[in-house]
Amino acid sequence: MIKIALFISGRGSNMKAILEQCKNGILSDIAKPVLVFSNKKDAVGLDYATMHEIPTISVESKGLKRKDFDQKVLALLEPYNPDYIVLAGYMRILSPILIQAYPKRIINIHPADTHLHQGLDGYKWAFEKKLPKTKVTVHYVDEGLDTGSIIEQAEVDLTGVKTLEEIESRGLKVEHQLYSQVLKKILIQS
Numbered sequence: 001m002i003k004i005a006l007f008i009s010g011r012g013s014n015m016k017a018i019l020e021q022c023k024n025g026i027l028s029d030i031a032k033p034v035l036v037f038s039n040k041k042d043a044v045g046l047d048y049a050t051m052h053e054i055p056t057i058s059v060e061s062k063g064l065k066r067k068d069f070d071q072k073v074l075a076l077l078e079p080y081n082p083d084y085i086v087l088a089g090y091m092r093i094l095s096p097i098l099i100q101a102y103p104k105r106i107i108n109i110h111p112a113d114t115h116l117h118q119g120l121d122g123y124k125w126a127f128e129k130k131l132p133k134t135k136v137t138v139h140y141v142d143e144g145l146d147t148g149s150i151i152e153q154a155e156v157d158l159t160g161v162k163t164l165e166e167i168e169s170r171g172l173k174v175e176h177q178l179y180s181q182v183l184k185k186i187l188i189q190s
């Protein structure tokens with residue numbers, strides 16, 4: 001089994017979808033979630049992980065320098081010895097210290113085509129641009145902001161959507177499916 005640590009900052013719906021696939025789905029013979037980590041103490045997703053008996057750790061990142069915070073994170077990860085770090089709505093840029101410790105072993109999902117939109121609010125961007133469709137991207141994490149090499153993308157059809165909430169709901173449905181499928185492909189090869 002490949003050990004994965006999931007990183008979240010809030011709701012954790014992608015984390016939940018992945019944990020479900022680890023328990024009873026396409027990741028069940030492949031991935032073992034060893035830790036859910038959050039940089040926000042009140043991240044809602046932590047409760048779900050605890051309910052499902054996955055170890056959780058949260059350390060408030062506010063006010064800490066990126067490098068100092070990631071140094072702490074690195075030390076916390078050590079006893080869990082994850083093979084991969086899976087970012088699932090983790091809203092903090094990683095510093096080189098963490099990225100270099102897990103080369104090509106940190107994966108992220110982004111709610112847009114990373115070639116076209118980086119950073120926050122990917123669905124808002126699609127909404128404001130009135131796009132007829134958008135993409136979600138699973139990519140390796142490098143030292144830039146959403147610049148890591150793309151592993152796979154999936155299209156989100158936006159025809160007929162009227163609100164940002166509708167876009168987000170369609171997009172998340174696609175994210176939830178795509179992320180586990182991509183993880184399966186990557187982990188099987190490793």
Ligand code: GAR
Nearest residue numbers: 010011012013014088089109110111
């Ligand atoms: C998801 O849409 C994810 O793609 C996005 O945050 C949301 C988290 O939702 N991530 C980013 O914007 C990273 N730049 P979740 O907590 O319900 O999985």
